[in-house]
Amino acid sequence: MNSITIALSKGRIFEETTPLLKAAGIVPLDDPESSRKLILDTNRPDVRLIIVRASDVPTYVQYGAADLGIAGKDVLYEHGGAGLYEPLDLQIARCRMMVAVQNGFDYQQAVTKGARLRVATKYVQTAREHFARKGVHVDLIKLYGSMELAPLVGLADAIVDLVSSGNTLKANDLVAVEEIMDISSRLVVNQAALKLKRAQIQPILDTFADAVRQQA
Ligand code: PRP
Numbered sequence: 001m002n003s004i005t006i007a008l009s010k011g012r013i014f015e016e017t018t019p020l021l022k023a024a025g026i027v028p029l030d031d032p033e034s035s036r037k038l039i040l041d042t043n044r045p046d047v048r049l050i051i052v053r054a055s056d057v058p059t060y061v062q063y064g065a066a067d068l069g070i071a072g073k074d075v076l077y078e079h080g081g082a083g084l085y086e087p088l089d090l091q092i093a094r095c096r097m098m099v100a101v102q103n104g105f106d107y108q109q110a111v112t113k114g115a116r117l118r119v120a121t122k123y124v125q126t127a128r129e130h131f132a133r134k135g136v137h138v139d140l141i142k143l144y145g146s147m148e149l150a151p152l153v154g155l156a157d158a159i160v161d162l163v164s165s166g167n168t169l170k171a172n173d174l175v176a177v178e179e180i181m182d183i184s185s186r187l188v189v190n191q192a193a194l195k196l197k198r199a200q201i202q203p204i205l206d207t208f209a210d211a212v213r214q215q216a
Helices: 012-023 054-062 073-079 107-112 124-134 167-171 191-196 198-215
Strands: 004-008 039-041 047-051 068-072 084-089 095-102 117-121 138-142 158-163 174-183 185-190
Touching (some): 004 012, 004 054, 004 198, 012 068, 012 185, 054 068, 054 073, 054 185, 068 073, 073 124, 073 174, 073 185, 084 198, 107 174, 117 124, 124 138, 124 158, 124 174, 158 174, 167 174, 185 191, 191 198
Parallel strands (some): 004 047, 004 068, 117 138, 117 158
Antiparallel strands (some): 039 047, 068 185, 095 158
């Protein structure tokens, strides 16, 4: 039997995916938080999990190194989705992609007066499209984390980042001024694998869909 490889990342996505995997009859034999293993066997001899960085999940699935993957909409949007079929919103790891500025910065005035806005973000593609839609000229500065710092030290006027509880913004004297999109984790499937291994993949998709409906 062909084996099925599912790519996912450690942390919140792994924790919130575990019940869905269980509902699909898939139980990992190791915990990625305590094990350093990157390939995790499961109770099903034909299914294994690979642990990759969240932003790399679509790449593994695109090239067929994984048949399925679980990744946030933020990551999929930046990747562009080539070669990926996105059948299901898992409705987990929910948050929002927001524009935020330092408390007291007049964002509305900055975007209407026609000057260039300096925006720091990990989500360059998302930010570029958002500000292009608004007709606002931006200089984008790519960062890899701790975006909240950028307005505080004069690196940028604004950031584009994920907001969940809002605590990180608050702790750094920032305020959200605009929502770009709602984010949640999605199941993605390699399109070629779906054709070649449909007999194995389709039941997994169906049980995931049932589990999502039951958790709603
Ligand atoms: C995300 C995001 C914010 C924070 C928002 O970072 O980039 O910094 O969570 O969460 P909150 O609104 O609940 O405070 P994460 O901790 O995932 O780390 P990252 O910078 O590596 O993405």
